[in-house]
Amino acid sequence: MEYLNQFIIDFIEILNEMSPYLMLGFLFAGVLKVAFPQRFIDKYLGQKNSKSVLNASLIGIPLPLCSCGVIPTGISFFKSGATKGSSVSFLISTPQTGVDSILVTYSLLGLPFAIIRPFIALATGFLGGVLTNKVDDSVEVQTSEQATNCCTTSEKDNCGCEPNNKKQKSKIYTLFHYAFVEFLQDISKWLIIGLVLAAVISVLIPDDFFTNFIGNDLIGMLVILIASIPLYICATSSVPVAAVLMMKGLSPGAALVFLMAGPATNAATITVLNKVLGRKTMWAYLISIISGAIVFGLLIDNFLPREWFAFGGLHHHMTGHEGHWELPNWLKWGSSISLSLLIINGYFQKYLSSKKALQTQITIPQKEEKFVIVNGMKCNHCKNSVEKHIGALCNIEIAEVNLEQKILRMVGTSIKLSQIKKEIESLGFEFDDNVKN
Numbered sequence: 001m002e003y004l005n006q007f008i009i010d011f012i013e014i015l016n017e018m019s020p021y022l023m024l025g026f027l028f029a030g031v032l033k034v035a036f037p038q039r040f041i042d043k044y045l046g047q048k049n050s051k052s053v054l055n056a057s058l059i060g061i062p063l064p065l066c067s068c069g070v071i072p073t074g075i076s077f078f079k080s081g082a083t084k085g086s087s088v089s090f091l092i093s094t095p096q097t098g099v100d101s102i103l104v105t106y107s108l109l110g111l112p113f114a115i116i117r118p119f120i121a122l123a124t125g126f127l128g129g130v131l132t133n134k135v136d137d138s139v140e141v142q143t144s145e146q147a148t149n150c151c152t153t154s155e156k157d158n159c160g161c162e163p164n165n166k167k168q169k170s171k172i173y174t175l176f177h178y179a180f181v182e183f184l185q186d187i188s189k190w191l192i193i194g195l196v197l198a199a200v201i202s203v204l205i206p207d208d209f210f211t212n213f214i215g216n217d218l219i220g221m222l223v224i225l226i227a228s229i230p231l232y233i234c235a236t237s238s239v240p241v242a243a244v245l246m247m248k249g250l251s252p253g254a255a256l257v258f259l260m261a262g263p264a265t266n267a268a269t270i271t272v273l274n275k276v277l278g279r280k281t282m283w284a285y286l287i288s289i290i291s292g293a294i295v296f297g298l299l300i301d302n303f304l305p306r307e308w309f310a311f312g313g314l315h316h317h318m319t320g321h322e323g324h325w326e327l328p329n330w331l332k333w334g335s336s337i338s339l340s341l342l343i344i345n346g347y348f349q350k351y352l353s354s355k356k357a358l359q360t361q362i363t364i365p366q367k368e369e370k371f372v373i374v375n376g377m378k379c380n381h382c383k384n385s386v387e388k389h390i391g392a393l394c395n396i397e398i399a400e401v402n403l404e405q406k407i408l409r410m411v412g413t414s415i416k417l418s419q420i421k422k423e424i425e426s427l428g429f430e431f432d433d434n435v436k437n
Contacts, residue, residue, distance in 0.1 A: 003203055011199040012336075014108075014240050018195075019335035020327055021107040022236070025100025029064040030179030032099065034171045048083040053129030056086040057122050060094030064101070064183060064236075065381060070094045071272050073381055075428050084281050085133035091273070092288060093125025095263040100187075101235035105259075108243040112308040113252075117259065120296050124260070128288030136280040185346040186379035187234060192343070194237025198244045205248050217301045220254040221294060228261035229290075235263040252309035253297030260293040268376065272428035354404040367397070370415050374408050375430035377401065382429070389423055407435060 044055040056077075065073060070091055078087040097118050106114035169177070233241070241262075242255040265286065273282040300309075374386055383401040386408060391399035398411035410420070421431040 007199050007203050010202040011195060014195055014198055014202075014244075015336050015339075016329075016332040017107050018104050018240060019339045020331055021103035022100060022191075022339060023335050025064070025098070025103045025236075026179040026183060028062075028099035028103075029183050030175035030177075032062060032064070033178045034175045048085060048133055050126075050130055050133075052083060052086045053089045053133065054126055056082070056089040056129060057093040057125035060090040060092075060125060061097050061118050061121050062099050063094050064098035064187075065094050071269055071382075071428055073385065075272070075276055075385075075426075078277065083133065084136055084277055085129040087277065088132040088273075088281060088285050088288075089125040089129030091269070092128040092264055092285065093121040095235055096121040096124075096260055098235050101239065104236050104239045108239050109246070109255075110309060112304075113256075116256075116300070120256070120260065120292065123296075124288055124292035127292065128285060131288055132281050132284040135284050136278060180342055181346060181349065182380040184342055185350065186381065187236060188343045188346055190234045190237045194233065194240055198240035201241065201244045201248070217251040217253060218298070220251055221257045221297050224250070224254050224258045225261055225290065225293060228258050229265045229286075230267050233262045233266075235259070238262045246309070251297075251301050252304075252306065253299070253301035255309075256300055257293040257297045260296075261289060264289050276426065276428050350404055354402060367411055367413060368415055369409065369411050370417070371410075371435040372408050372417065372420060372424075373406050373432035373435055374401065374424055375406055375432060377403060377406055377429060379403075385427055386424065386429065389427060390420065393419070393423070 044052065044059065060070075074087050074091040074094070077090060078084065082090075102114050102118060105117055238259055242250075242258050245258065246252065246255050270282060270286070273285055377383055377386065380403065383403045386401050387399045390396055390408065390410060393412075395414050396410055396412040398409070400409045401407070402409070408420075408424075417433050421433075424431045
């Protein structure tokens with residue numbers, strides 16, 4: 001009972017420290033969504049040179065995408081004309097940071113970590129992209145192998161297809177809907193897991209665990225690295241775990257290794273890179289992240305004062321230290337309650353959407369309707385990527401994804417499942433036409 005009470009107390013304390021910065025981060029994410037549309041991002045990634053690689057890393061750093069969301073986005077860039085180096089740079093730098101993650105890093109780990117993380121993401125992303133361009137000299141064919149029988153959405157009028165006209169939402173609606181519905185739905189599951197894991201570690205692992213039982217900072221980095229590479233965790237939810245691990249004696253450098261390798265690598269990312277971009281690109285990606293994490297971790301532990309990394313808000317709040325400026329309690333509790341209600345609303349909206357999809361049966365004269373399963377989709381970025389690419393096929397008028405059931409619904413003429421399968425697998429997802437009615 002004592003452990004349970006302590007778990008609840010620690011969970012609430014961590015949530016209260018994070019929630020104001022999370023809410024602000026979500027708002028910034030919505031602003032980025034409106035201010036920098038997809039077409040603006042795509043145009044800067046198309047040359048096989050260091051400038052395109054740098055552009056990709058700079059574009060990726062503030063974007064609030066975690067591992068599952070960054071995969072289809074990065075592959076989409078590649079298929080739209082970005083080089084492999086630019087795509088890898090984007091895939092490395094983006095999941096390590098994001099406006100929400102940077103603000104949460106400041107709240108729990110302090111200002112030095114919040115400043116260092118984006119610079120390290122930029123450096124590793126840039127080096128990974130340059131390395132990819134050096135080692136992978138294969139000819140890159142990014143776009144539409146189906147050029148003879150499909151076209152982009154903007155070209156449908158010119159090739160005799162009916163355009164998919166959707167009513168445009170206002171920018172204010174898009175900003176808030178993306179920030180507090182779509183993006184929050186994507187991150188909520190992993191945010192909850194990160195908070196629970198952080199609270200469990202806080203209760204079960206003794207203080208100074210890493211100091212007493214591991215002792216060597218380099219060994220601690222290697223242990224964290226081995227555990228982090230196959231693990232799926234987003235940049236924001238990794239922060240409370242790293243904060244608690246540091247309270248248990250983990251060095252700041254080893255914490256950085258976790259903050260880099262946890263979000264940027266997982267089994268799904270590695271598999272997709274190997275399949276879509278090739279083995280050389282996959283190894284360039286992994287080598288860049290692993291070497292970057294170890295090098296920057298050692299630099300932090302050996303050349304920067306430890307005191308810089310001991311002033312996070314969580315550390316002072318949970319250890320009872322004074323002197324650290326804190327947000328007012330009404331703002332913390334208000335943000336925590338608002339965030340909790342938004343998460344609950346997100347799951348409720350998912351339930352309603354799933355229920356509506358099951359009840360809706362649309363029949364269009366002289367059109368065919370087909371359903372397929374798309375495995376591997378985890379967030380709204382995955383959903384949007386599939387809808388965008390399938391909807392761009394000339395013979396497809398409607399492409400809708402039920403994210404909960406992993407079902408893609410298509411309405412059009414002469415729908416060839418072999419073509420759909422090729423397009424879906426090129427995005428890194430798995431195709432299955434065995435849909436049970």
